[in-house]
Amino acid sequence: MRVADLIELLQQRYPTEWAEDWDRVGFVLGEPDAEVTRVLLAVDCDPAVVDEAEAAGAEFVFTHHPLLLRGVSSVAPTTYKGRIVHRMIRSGIALYTAHTNGDVANPGVSDALAAALGLVDVRPLRPDPRAPERGHGRIGRLPEPMSLAAFTAHAAARLPKTAGAVRAAGDPDATVATVAVSGGAGDAFLADAARSGVDAYLTADLRHHPAQEHLAGGGPALVDVTHWASERPWLDDVAAFLRAEAGVQTLVSDVDTSPWVLLEGNHS
Incomplete structure (x- = not known):
């Protein structure tokens, strides 16, 4: 399965035209002709998720939240998002996003x-x-x-x-x-x-x-x-679809990308 073939399958299930006008979904980076045998699915594309993709040997990352939702003027490796982009390109990992088009599907x-x-x-x-x-x-x-x-x-x-x-x-x-x-x-x-x-x-x-x-x-x-x-359960559905239709291995990330890590005080 090539990156381009996987994108075509995802586009059929979650058409980009279903996304809100403000959203930024679809193919983000990678080589269309590169081969894909393993896909990592995650809510966000952050450094911990890229770590997981590299360790698992995944050639393709599918995320719900767009990495580049808001406009950027640079993806230099000195920026947060730029470092992620450069790492994924060096590792040969493609990135695809379905956000509000996944919400309404x-x-x-x-x-x-x-x-x-x-x-x-x-x-x-x-x-x-x-x-x-x-x-x-x-x-x-x-x-x-x-x-x-x-x-x-x-x-x-x-x-x-x-x-x-x-x-x-x-x-x-x-x-x-x-x-x-x-x-x-x-x-x-x-x-x-x-x-x-x-x-x-x-x-x-x-x-x-x-x-x-x-x-x-x-x-x-x-x-x-x-x-x-609230969004993590959907990844299992997408993973099952890719296994059935694309014949690729899938790994669903359980890395909690919430920024909050502690809960203290009275919770009664």
Whole structure:
């Protein structure tokens, strides 16, 4: 399998035209004709992930977050991103990214998150008007209702472990039967979750004031998890697709690329 062939497969499953206008997805670096036998999949492309790719002998790295999302005027090896680019080129490692096009795909990031939580009867939270089977976020139901406190513990047990806690806002004793989820930062879909009539909305990176106003307005309970933990489950789906369709070996990185490494204080 050549780099170019792998890119074609990924483009078919996660077309770059599905990405938001501000996003930067697709083929980032590498030689199109280079051979690929092993792929490393990660949420981010950072030095620890490049270390892992080099140690594993991976010729191709697939990430969810773009390395070059914001414009740069230089990839000199004296810069953070430049050092990563130079290392990967020297090591013969290609880089490809699917970000918001992976979010809206079906199956996509939020499908994997919903599956990790055991949700059933899943559908998009904000459907794409042109293709309602796709879209941002997912809505589903729990096989058995549980309290918000129990659902928060359930999420903590089912999602990858990080230094960050899983926290909830709302009545701990309230019953949760239906849940909306969105992998990654989900502030933008608070109103969608409220309109959907679900009992709880689980996402990452919720901020104080939007969460406060959402609850004051009668919105569903909130469960806030770490960004990395909410997106890591999707990599297993992409890895399975590449093994089946490309016949390559896959390795999914469990390097927690969250910047937070300590959790102290009162967590009750």
